[in-house]
Amino acid sequence: MDISKYLPDFIKKIPTHMDFDGQKRAERHFQIIIILFSVVGFTWGYICQQFSQTMYILIAGFTVSCLLTLPPWPMYRRKPLNWQKARAEVEDVGSSGSTSSPPSSAQKSKKKK
Amino acid sequence: MNTFLSRLNTIFAFTLSVMAGLTFLCFLSTFFNDHKTLVSINTGKIIVKSVPDYSTSREKNDLGFVVFDVQSDILSSLIVPTTSLFLYLTAEYTTQNHKLNQIVMWDKIIKRGENAIIDYKSMNTKYYFWDYGNGLRGNRNVTMTLSWNVIPNAGTLPKVMGEGSHRFAFPDDYTYFDVNHLEFLTLNSFPDHHDLIQNGDRNVNSHCLRKVHLTTKMSPNCYRCLLSSDLQAYRYNSMRGWGGPETQEPTPPSTPHNLSTPHPNLTLGV
Numbered sequence A: 001m002d003i004s005k006y007l008p009d010f011i012k013k014i015p016t017h018m019d020f021d022g023q024k025r026a027e028r029h030f031q032i033i034i035i036l037f038s039v040v041g042f043t044w045g046y047i048c049q050q051f052s053q054t055m056y057i058l059i060a061g062f063t064v065s066c067l068l069t070l071p072p073w074p075m076y077r078r079k080p081l082n083w084q085k086a087r088a089e090v091e092d093v094g095s096s097g098s099t100s101s102p103p104s105s106a107q108k109s110k111k112k113k
Numbered sequence B: 001m002n003t004f005l006s007r008l009n010t011i012f013a014f015t016l017s018v019m020a021g022l023t024f025l026c027f028l029s030t031f032f033n034d035h036k037t038l039v040s041i042n043t044g045k046i047i048v049k050s051v052p053d054y055s056t057s058r059e060k061n062d063l064g065f066v067v068f069d070v071q072s073d074i075l076s077s078l079i080v081p082t083t084s085l086f087l088y089l090t091a092e093y094t095t096q097n098h099k100l101n102q103i104v105m106w107d108k109i110i111k112r113g114e115n116a117i118i119d120y121k122s123m124n125t126k127y128y129f130w131d132y133g134n135g136l137r138g139n140r141n142v143t144m145t146l147s148w149n150v151i152p153n154a155g156t157l158p159k160v161m162g163e164g165s166h167r168f169a170f171p172d173d174y175t176y177f178d179v180n181h182l183e184f185l186t187l188n189s190f191p192d193h194h195d196l197i198q199n200g201d202r203n204v205n206s207h208c209l210r211k212v213h214l215t216t217k218m219s220p221n222c223y224r225c226l227l228s229s230d231l232q233a234y235r236y237n238s239m240r241g242w243g244g245p246e247t248q249e250p251t252p253p254s255t256p257h258n259l260s261t262p263h264p265n266l267t268l269g270v
Helices: A020-047 A051-069 A087-096 A102-112 B004-031 B206-218 B222-239
Strands: B040-052 B060-072 B082-093 B101-111 B118-124 B142-152 B159-168
Touching (some): B040 B142, B060 B159
Antiparallel strands (some): B040 B060, B060 B118
16 A cells, blocks of 8 residues: 555655754744734734634635645755764675664664664 | 644644634623613504414403614614624513513614614514413503624623613503504405405405405304404515504594494495
8 A cells, every 4th residue: 555665766755854953943933923923813803893804814824834834845954863873884784795684783783882 | 743744733723722812812802892872762653452362372362563663873883893783672561460571572683784773763563562361451561672682703692781761551442443454445345356455555465355255254253353354464564564554644543342243334244
C-alpha cells in the first residue's frame, strides 16, 4: 500500500520535513496571524455591527495561516540539527562488507562511544 | 507540528478556540444593553360574544374582539446589534376561576434591516381572544402590554416588556348576531342563491355562504346558525387580511336578542 516506492525519484527528493526550529516558528506564525486577524475582525465587526464580518475575517486569517504554515516551506528548514558525524564509522562498517544490517552498525557505533 | 495533518489539526483547533472567544466577546457586547422603550397602546371597538368553541368542546365560551392601535418609535435603535425582534401583544386579566390569564393577541417578527418603527392603527387581533369560561363579559380590568424577545447573535434571549400599557373593559352585554356585520346576507337571496352574493365592493366567500345555507336548512334554530356563520365570516375575512366585519364603520350598539326569538329580519329565509 505504500505508494512512495512507485513515485519517481525527483519527487521523492523533494524535502517534506521541517526542522525543530521551523516547527516552532510555524506554530508561532499561525498563532500571531490568527490572533491578529481576529482582533482586526472584531474591531471591524463592532464598527459595522456585523458579527458575520468578524467571522469572515477570522476565516481569511485561517486561510492565510494555512497557506503559510501547512506546506513545509524552505524557510522552516534553515536550522537543521547538527547531528554528530557518524558517517566515517558507517563507511568503515560498509567497507568491511556488512551493509545488510544497518541497526547492528548503529549498535556498534553506540558501543564504541 | 512535524506532519501536514498535525499542523492542519493544530491550526484548526486554534481557530475554533479563537472563534469561541470572539463569540463570547460578541455576547458581552450586547449583554448589558437595556432593551426597554416606550410603547403606546390604544383600543377601539371592543365587543364580547358567547359562542361555542368547536375545537375544544360545545360549551359556550366568551370570545372577545378588540380593535387596537400600537405605536412605538424607538425600536429602530434596538434592532442594531440583534438579528431579529419578536414582538407580541398580550392581554392580561383575572377571572373568578383563574387568577392570571395571559393571551397573546397579536405578534410580529421584525428582522434586521426591516422597518422597525411600529405604528399600527385599527388592528384586529391575530389570534382568538378566547376565555376558558365566561370571564370576559363585564371584565373591567384587562391590561394590554407589548413585549418582545431580542434574538441576538450569541448569548441570552432577553424578554422585555415595553414601558406603557393600556387598560380596557369589556362591555357588560354580549353582542349577538348583528345584521350590520353581515350586510351581504340579503334576505331575498338567502334561501335560494348560495353561490356568490355581493354587496358594495365586498365579495363574499361562496363557500362560507353555502355552509350557512346548508346548516340553516338542517337546523331549526336559524339564529344559532347565523351566529356561527358570523364567526365564520369573521374567520374568513381576517384570514384574507380584510379585517373582520368588526372593523367596519362604527355601528349602532347592537341589542342582544333572546335566543328563542329569532331576529325579525332573519326569519324570512327558513
